[in-house]
Amino acid sequence: MPVVCLADWVLTPQQPPKPFHKVLFDDRLGTIIAVEPMTSDEITTWQAERGQTRAEGMVVLTPGLINAHAHTELYNDEPFPLEPDQTMADWLMQVMAHRQLDSPDFEAILQEAVRQSVTVMMKTGTTCINDISTRGLSFPVFEQLGVRGVISPEFFHPKPVMNGDLSDLIPKQFIEIMTTLAHQWSAHPRVKLGVSPHAPYNVSPSAWQSVMQSLSSLDIWLIHSHIAETLHEVLWVMGQENALNAVHERFMGGTVAPETAAESPLDYVNSVLKSRTVLAHGVFLNPDDMDAMAQKDVRIVHCPRSNLWLNIHMPPPRTLALNAAIANGVKVGLGTDSALSCPSLDMRDEARIAQHLHGLSAQAAFELVTLGSAQAMFWEEHIGRLETGYQADIVLWHLPSDVMPQPQADMSHELDEAIQMSLYATWLSPKTQCHQVWIAGQHLYTR
Ligand SMILES: [Zn+2]
Numbered sequence: 001m002p003v004v005c006l007a008d009w010v011l012t013p014q015q016p017p018k019p020f021h022k023v024l025f026d027d028r029l030g031t032i033i034a035v036e037p038m039t040s041d042e043i044t045t046w047q048a049e050r051g052q053t054r055a056e057g058m059v060v061l062t063p064g065l066i067n068a069h070a071h072t073e074l075y076n077d078e079p080f081p082l083e084p085d086q087t088m089a090d091w092l093m094q095v096m097a098h099r100q101l102d103s104p105d106f107e108a109i110l111q112e113a114v115r116q117s118v119t120v121m122m123k124t125g126t127t128c129i130n131d132i133s134t135r136g137l138s139f140p141v142f143e144q145l146g147v148r149g150v151i152s153p154e155f156f157h158p159k160p161v162m163n164g165d166l167s168d169l170i171p172k173q174f175i176e177i178m179t180t181l182a183h184q185w186s187a188h189p190r191v192k193l194g195v196s197p198h199a200p201y202n203v204s205p206s207a208w209q210s211v212m213q214s215l216s217s218l219d220i221w222l223i224h225s226h227i228a229e230t231l232h233e234v235l236w237v238m239g240q241e242n243a244l245n246a247v248h249e250r251f252m253g254g255t256v257a258p259e260t261a262a263e264s265p266l267d268y269v270n271s272v273l274k275s276r277t278v279l280a281h282g283v284f285l286n287p288d289d290m291d292a293m294a295q296k297d298v299r300i301v302h303c304p305r306s307n308l309w310l311n312i313h314m315p316p317p318r319t320l321a322l323n324a325a326i327a328n329g330v331k332v333g334l335g336t337d338s339a340l341s342c343p344s345l346d347m348r349d350e351a352r353i354a355q356h357l358h359g360l361s362a363q364a365a366f367e368l369v370t371l372g373s374a375q376a377m378f379w380e381e382h383i384g385r386l387e388t389g390y391q392a393d394i395v396l397w398h399l400p401s402d403v404m405p406q407p408q409a410d411m412s413h414e415l416d417e418a419i420q421m422s423l424y425a426t427w428l429s430p431k432t433q434c435h436q437v438w439i440a441g442q443h444l445y446t447r
Contacts, residue, residue, distance in 0.1 A: 013371035025392035030440030064127025064393035066373030069335025072117035089243035152194030157207035294329035306337035333376025362424035
C-alpha cells in the first residue's frame with residue numbers, strides 16, 4: 001500500500017532542500033514511489049494542523065542515517081578509558097575481556113549488546129549499520145529489529161600462511177561459519193554478509209589472501225577492515241617492537257613479526273586489497289596510501305570520536321585527514337565505532353565533531369552520514385537518498401521552529417543560501433529530535 005509522509009522540508013544529498021514536499025512509498029516493496037510537492041489543498045490543511053495535531057516546530061524528512069563502522073556486540077554505557085600510562089593495546093585487552101567469549105552464555109550476552117546498540121542507533125535516526133561481528137551473532141537481532149545492515153564476521157591470523165594451509169589457527173572454523181551464514185543470509189534484501197580481516201597487525205597478507213580465496217564461492221557483499229588506527233600499528237608494520245606485541249603475546253602465545261617489510265599499514269596489505277573493500281579509521285594514512293586506495297576504489301570510514309579517544313596521548317593529527325582523503329578521490333563515510341571507544345552511537349553527534357574538526361558546512365556533514373556512508377558500504381545505488389526507486393529508509397525529524405523561517409511554497413526554485421545553511425545547521429543541532437523511523441517502508445519507531 002502507498003504511504004504518504006508530508007513535511008515542511010525534504011532533505012536529500014546533492015539537491016536543494018524541498019519545501020512543502022511529500023514522500024510516497026510502498027510499504028510492501030519497501031521502496032520510494034515519488035518525492036513531490038504537496039498540493040495547495042494539502043499545504044492549507046498541513047499549516048492549519050500545525051500546533052493542533054502536531055508538535056510545534058518544523059517537520060523535516062531525510063534519508064535514514066548510515067553508521068558505516070560499528071561493532072554492535074560491544075556495548076557499554078561509557079567508553080573504556082585509557083589511563084596516562086596505557087596504550088591502545090591495553091584498551092584492546094579490556095575489549096577482549098569484555099566480550100566474555102569464555103562464558104557459556106556468551107551468545108546471549110553478545111546478542112543483548114547488539115540489541116542495545118541497534119535500539120539506541122535507531123532512536124537517533126540510524127537505519128543502516130556496517131557491523132563487525134565475532135561470528136555473525138548480530139544477524140537474527142538485525143532481522144528481528146528490522147534494521148538494515150552488512151554484518152562482517154571477523155578473523156585474526158597474524159602469522160604467515162604456508163602453501164595456503166590455514167589449519168593451524170581459527171580460520172578453518174571461520175570458513176565453516178561463513179559458509180553457513182552465506183547459505184542462510186545471502187538472499188536477504190536488508191541484511192547482508194560481509195567479512196572482516198581484523199587489521200594489518202592481526203591478519204598477515206598471506207592469511208588475508210588465503211581466507212578470501214577459501215571464501216571465493218560465497219556471496220559476500222564487502223570486505224570491512226581497520227587501517228592505520230594508531231601509531232603503534234604503523235611502527236609494528238615497519239618492524240619496530242611496541243605495545244601491540246603484547247597483544248600477540250597474550251592471544252597468540254608469542255610475538256609475531258610482520259610478514260614482509262612495509263612502509264605503512266596500507267602498504268603492508270595493499271597487494272591483497274581488492275575492490276569492494278572498506279577500511280575504518282585511516283588516522284596515519286600517507287599521500288601514497290590515499291592514492292593507492294583511490295586507484296582501487298577502496299573506501300574509508302572516518303570515526304573521529306573513536307580516533308580522538310584512542311589516540312588521546314598523541315599530538316595532532318589524531319584522526320583522518322578528511323579533506324585530503326576527499327581531495328585524493330577516496331570515498332568517505334562516517335561511523336561511530338563501538339560504544340567502548342565512543343561516548344554515543346548517535347550519528348549526528350559524530351557528524352558535529354567531523355564538522356568542527358574539518359571545517360565542514362552542516363550540509364557537507366549531512367551528506368557524509370547519508371550519501372558518504374552509503375558509498376562506504378557500496379550500497380549507494382539503493383540507500384542514502386530520498387528519491388524515486390530508492391529504499392524507503394526515512395527519518396522524520398522535529399526541528400525547533402524558533403531558529404528557522406517557515407517555508408514558503410513559492411521558494412522551491414530559488415532558495416536563499418542563508419535559509420539553506422540555517423536549515424542544515426538546525427537539523428544538525430542537538431535540539432532537533434528524531435521522531436519517526438521507517439526502514440524498507442516499515443514503520444519501526446515513534447518517539
Ligand atoms: Zn572498529
